[in-house]
Amino acid sequence: MKRSILIFVIFVMAVPLSHSQLWKMRRWEAAAGAGSTFFFGDIGGFSQTKNVLGFRDLTYLQTRFNINGNIKYRITRNINARLSLSYALFHATDERGSNETRILESTTSAFEPAILGEYYFVKNYAENSYLFLRRKSGFIRHFFNSLDFYAYTGIGAITYTVQPNEALLERGMKTGGFAAAIPAGIGGTLIFSPDLNFGLELGGRYAFTDYLDGYTSQFSKANDVYYFLNLTVTYKLRTGPNGLPRFGR
DSSP states (O other), rough: OHHHHHHHHHHHHHHHHHHHHGGGOOOOOEEEEEEEEEEOSSSSOOOOSGGGGGGOOGGGGGGGEEEEEEEEEEEESEEEEEEEEEEEEEEEEEETSSTGGGGGEEEEEEEEEEEEEEEEEEEEEEGOOOOEEEEEEEEOOSGGGGEEEEEEEEEEEEEEEEEEEEHHHHHHHOOOOEEEEEEEEEEEEEOSSEEEEEEEEEEEEEEEEEEETOOOOEEEEEEEEEEEEEEEEEEEEEEEETTTEEEOO
């Protein structure tokens, strides 16, 4: 009887400890994402009224793509540090906008490094289960217990090159440059297995330049803004005794 009570007490004390420690086995994560780019500059646009963050000018014609790679380090269970490298294409055109008579158009290729902090305001329960960690593969039985939701922000930079159409080239334009950018966004992930997550992330960037499309007008009152909407895949790396990622089993 006494032995059973002792085992029960040890179990009760061990559960909270495991809940707070298991995530440390996989502090490092490698992630990749790909999706759509939405750009809001001075070329194009339809709204003539107040347009918070550019959303009223969201059109298919301004949509292109981006890809990115990330390395994450889990500082605590709810806070990550993240290094992000992104490549993106932006497109801006006056076609079907409020300034069609200008016939301006440009395509911009951009590279954006950023240092970010992630805060998980909803954290899954699955990763802190020993039974879950021992699974080799397969779907997660309890879907809602395997979801994370987070917000992020940080500091970044963008280097860009602009290719104009003839009308923009004749007006005079800026062919490229370098500027700071402030990223911020939200995301969600599904803990698919002990090693693999799938997710969706929406992030906006405020650039400290008004020339990402190569052009600014006398009516411009704000710098350029762009958004990434990405599907993400995250692989969790095992943490070695020295705190660095360990590759292989």
